[in-house]
Amino acid sequence: MKVAVLKGGRSLERGVSLRSGARVEDALGRLGHEVLALDVGADLVERLNSASPDVAFVAMHGVGGEDGTAQELLEILGIAFTGPAAAACARCMDKAQTKHTIRGAGLPTPDWFAFNETAFRELGAADALGGLEQSLGFPLVVKPSRGGSSLGVRFAASAAEVPQALISAFSYDDRVLLERFVEGRELAVSVLGGEALPVVEALPAKGDRYDFEARYEIGRTRFVCPAELSESEQLAVTEAALGTYRALGCSGFARVDLILAEDGPQILEANAIPGLTDTSLLPQAAEAAGISFEQLVEQILDLALNPAAA
C-alpha cells in the first residue's frame, strides 16, 4: 500500500511531529508499505495529487495538522486518513470547545473561563478578572486554548501572577483559558478504535510538573502503565475517557488527559493526534496491551481504511 506520512509543518510542535513521523515511516517500511514522507508545506496538495497515495498517515501535532486543517484538505481530495475527522480534530484542538462539548455531554471537567485577546483589548475584560479569580480560586491554571505539549501553560498562585501568565499564554494563541486547578494523579487514556488502552500515569521527577521538557526527555518523568487503580477508579477513568472520545466525535484514535481527583476524574483535554515518539504515551499504552508499534501503526491504518470496523 502507498502511504503518505504527513509530518512537520509550521506548528510549534514541528520537532515532535518530525520525530513521530520518522518513527511511523520506519514502522510502515517494516510492514512492507511504500512510504511517501511529506514535510507539510505549500506544495502539499500538489504532492498528494501527483503521488495519489492509498491512505495518509497524519503525524502532525498542533495548529495546522491537529486542528482539522490538513484533515479538511484530505477530505476534499478524497484521500483516506488516520485519526479523527476534521470536525473532531477542530473540537479537540480548541480546549474551550472541548470543554463545552464534554460538559454538555455531562462529563466532568474543571471549571473554566475562556477569553479572546480582543475581550481584554477592546471590551475591558480585565475588570472581570477579579470576579472569576474568586470563583475559580488559587492556584489557577492559565493555558492557550489551542496548543499542545503544555506549551504556554502557567500556574498563577495569586491574582498578581495572573496578568503575566496571560501574557505568556497569549503568546501561543489569541484565546486562553483560566481553569480551576485540580489536585490529583495525572493520567492519560489512549483510545484505539473505540476501545480504551491501559491507563498511563505520569509521575514527574521530584518537584517537576509534567511540562514540555518532562514530556519529551527520557528519564525526566516516570510513567507507570498500567496505572495502579482500584477497580472503581479504573471504571470511572475509562468511562470518562470513552465518553469524551464519543462526545467529541473522535474516530481511529485519540488520547484523553485527565486528573484523578479525590472525588473522581476531571477531564483536561483530548488529543486528536497523540504523539508517537519514543517517549509518547499512546505507544506506551499500546505496548502494555501487548500491541507492538508496528501492530499499532497497522491497526491505525486499518481503522482509517475500514472505519466501520471500529
Added chain:
Amino acid sequence: MSEVPPPPHRRRAHTSTRDLERYAGLFAERTTVMRSSAMRDLMAVTARPEVISLAGGLPDTSTFPPQSFAAQMTRIAQNSAAEALQYGPTEGFEETKDCIVEVMGAEGMLVDPHDVIVTTGGQQAIDLVSKTLVDPGDVVICEAPTYPGAVPVFCSYQADVIQVECDEDGMRIDKLEELLGQLAGEGKRPKFIYTVPSFQNPAGVTMSLPRRQRLVELARLHELLVVEDNPYGLLRYGGEPLPPLYQLDGGDFVVYIGTFSKILSPGIRLGWAVAPPPVMEKIVLGKQAADLCTSTLTQYFVREYFAEGRWRQYIEDLVELYRSRRDVMLEALHEHFPAAATWTEPDGGLFIWATLPEYIDTGDLLAKALRADVAFVPGQAAYIDERGRNSMRLNFSGVNGAEIREGIRRIGKVIAEQVELYQALTGEQPAAPRQVAAPDGADVLPFRKTGEGRG
C-alpha cells in the same frame, strides 16, 4: 557521474518502553543535568526558509572568496596530500601554532608556541579545560549572562556553576570579590573563572581595563585560574582595543581560548588553548583521549590561508561588514522596540542583548515571534537559574541589513502587542524607560536607556 545507490543498512528495532527504562538505568549521573529544552524544539521551526533568524551565532562565510578556497585546497593536494590525510600530533602542527601566535600577536599578546594546543574548535578547548580541572561539585564561576554553549559543558562535569552579574563594563569584579570571600568562608575554592571579556556572548559588553587589571590581580592573589574565551577580540567596530587578560597576566593564571571560527570559518573546527605548562600537560592527555588530534586537513588549510598573507585584510572586510550590520540593528531597535526596552551597544562581536519589561517571558514571546516568521535566542539560555527570562540575544552578523531591519520590526511588533495587552490587563500606563544602572543585587544586566548614545 552515475548515481550511487545508498549503502545497505540495518533498520534498528523500535525502542520499547522497556528499552528506555533499561537505558535510563545505565545513564551516568551527569546525564541527568544534561538538559534538552523546549527552546531547542522551537528552534526546529527557525529552520523554515521564511523565518528571519537573528538566533544564530553565525559568521557570514559567504564573504570568503571561493577562488581562494579552491587555490588553497589545490596547493594542499599537490604539495602535501599524504601528510594532510594523515594523523597529526595531539598538540597540533608547529605551523598551525605559528598562525595562532600571529593572530594573538595582532591583539598584542606574546605567546610561547609550546604553551599552545590546537583544538577542535574553541568549544573543545572549553571542554578540555573543564575536563582537566573540574571534579563533581567543584565551583566554576562565570558571567551572568554567560555563553549558552559553556553551561552544558560545565554541567556535564557536574560543576557547581555560580554566575556573577555583568553590567556595561563586563563582569562585576566587586561582586566577584564578594563571592570569593563568601566561598572562602565556606572553605570552597573555585576551580576557575570563565569569562568572555571582549564583546561578550550573549551580552555584547566588554570588560573595562580597570576590571581586567583587578581580575588578573585577584587571580594572582588567590592563585586562581581565569579562563579567557576570546573568539571576537579582533572584530572591533569602535573604541580603543583593550589588552586581553592573557597579556595583562603574562599567562601564569590565565588560560586563553581562541578560535578561527569567527575570523575565518567555523566549519573548519579549529580553535586553540594556551595554558601554563603543567596545565597544558594534562590538557594534552585529555585531548589524546578525546580525539587524538585535531583535523590535519583543516590545519593545512589554515597554514595555506595564512601563507597567502591576506588574513588581516579579510578580518578588516568582516569588521566593515559587521559594523554596518550592527549599526542597522541599533537603528532598527531604536525605531521599532518599545520605550520600556533596553539593549546593549556592543563595540564588537556578533550580539546585542535586549531586555524587555519584566512581565514578558521571551521564551513564550519566541512562539509568537515565530508566527511572525522571526527568531531570537531567549535570554534564559544564558543563565543556569530562572534569570534572563525577559531578555533576548540578537545576532547581527549572520543576515544582511535588509533582513535585520525587517526582523527587528517584526519582533518590535510582537513586543508592542504584549505591552499593550499588559496595560489592558493591569490598567498600568506605559512604564517609564528604565534608567541606567540597576540597584545593587539586581539580577539582570542593567542597560543604557533606549537610544542614549554611547559616550
